[in-house]
Amino acid sequence: MDGNGRWAERRGLPRTRGHEAGGQAVTRIVEASPSAGIGVLTLYAFSSDNWNRPLPEITALMRLLRQHLRDQRDRAVANGVRVEVIGRRDRLPAGMVREIAKSEVATAGGTALRLRLALDYSARDAIVQAAVRSRTDPVPPDRDRFTALLGDQDLGRSPVPPVDVLIRTGGEQRLSDFLLWECAYAELFFRQSMWPDFSASELREVLAEFGRRQRRFGAIQRSTSVPRSTVTAFPLSLTRSPVCSTRTSPPRAEA
Ligand code: FPP
Numbered sequence: 001m002d003g004n005g006r007w008a009e010r011r012g013l014p015r016t017r018g019h020e021a022g023g024q025a026v027t028r029i030v031e032a033s034p035s036a037g038i039g040v041l042t043l044y045a046f047s048s049d050n051w052n053r054p055l056p057e058i059t060a061l062m063r064l065l066r067q068h069l070r071d072q073r074d075r076a077v078a079n080g081v082r083v084e085v086i087g088r089r090d091r092l093p094a095g096m097v098r099e100i101a102k103s104e105v106a107t108a109g110g111t112a113l114r115l116r117l118a119l120d121y122s123a124r125d126a127i128v129q130a131a132v133r134s135r136t137d138p139v140p141p142d143r144d145r146f147t148a149l150l151g152d153q154d155l156g157r158s159p160v161p162p163v164d165v166l167i168r169t170g171g172e173q174r175l176s177d178f179l180l181w182e183c184a185y186a187e188l189f190f191r192q193s194m195w196p197d198f199s200a201s202e203l204r205e206v207l208a209e210f211g212r213r214q215r216r217f218g219a220i221q222r223s224t225s226v227p228r229s230t231v232t233a234f235p236l237s238l239t240r241s242p243v244c245s246t247r248t249s250p251p252r253a254e255a
Contacts, residue, residue, distance in 0.1 A: 001026070001043060002170025003194030016060040021196035023068050030081060032200035034112040036207055040160050041115050044178050048088065048122035062093055065119065069099040073106055080112030084157065087121030114160070123180035126150055150181060162186070165210050169195045187213050
């Protein structure tokens with residue numbers, strides 16, 4: 001979700017106003033996702049490296065995220081949005097951790113969209129943690145098992161499907177430690193729009209282009225079809241597949 005700061009600076013506003021506008025864009029994109037065919041949406045809201053930002057910006061972001069969780073909870077329940085937070089919790093403010101738990105419990109029955117907010121998240125740290133867990137795991141590690149270990153199964157969560165679409169706004173062209181394992185075959189979309197300007201129609205534009213891309217997964221088939229989608233917004237990560245399902249092998253080649 002890059003571009004909040006620049007969006008604000010261009011208007012002569014403090015960066016925190018850009019984050020507020022970014023929060024409104026989050027609400028719009030979450031609402032548009034189920035009808036766009038998105039089953040899993042992961043939003044990179046605060047990376048572990050974002051702790052290096054100035055303290056007033058961190059404090060404002062934490063306040064905003066907490067408020068968003070609180071304000072959007074009833075709407076999420078009504079719209080069948082299941083909220084999950086990925087990343088470390090031990091460094092988040094206690095009040096925020098309580099809001100996260102309330103949202104996760106209240107929305108646990110949602111089936112329209114699995115919304116994952118990445119907070120204090122680092123893909124490399126998540127991979128290291130999964131590797132540590134695998135050392136005491138009775139099952140020999142393979143790709144599927146490792147994917148399960150990555151997916152907070154101790155919190156009773158099912159693994160997420162691999163990411164199909166990764167969108168990064170703000171003109172940046174980097175992965176910045178986001179879902180590195182899950183994006184092994186993600187289609188990447190780098191958009192010039194600043195995140196607060198990212199709209200549902202731009203999302204649908206990206207998905208239409210995704211539908212035109214040829215995905216070969218290392219093989220030579222002419223085209224593939226993916227049933228529904230995983231998008232990741234920056235990022236944003238979308239998985240176009242049924243909520244909570246995993247695709248562990250490539251789709252069959254067309255005859
Ligand atoms: C990156 O843009 C954005 C962030 C680090 C924060 C993202 C947070 C929000 C959109 C706030 C609301 C989120 C939720 C889930 C309610 P940047 O600040 O680096 O902007 P820049 O690239 O223009 O400097």
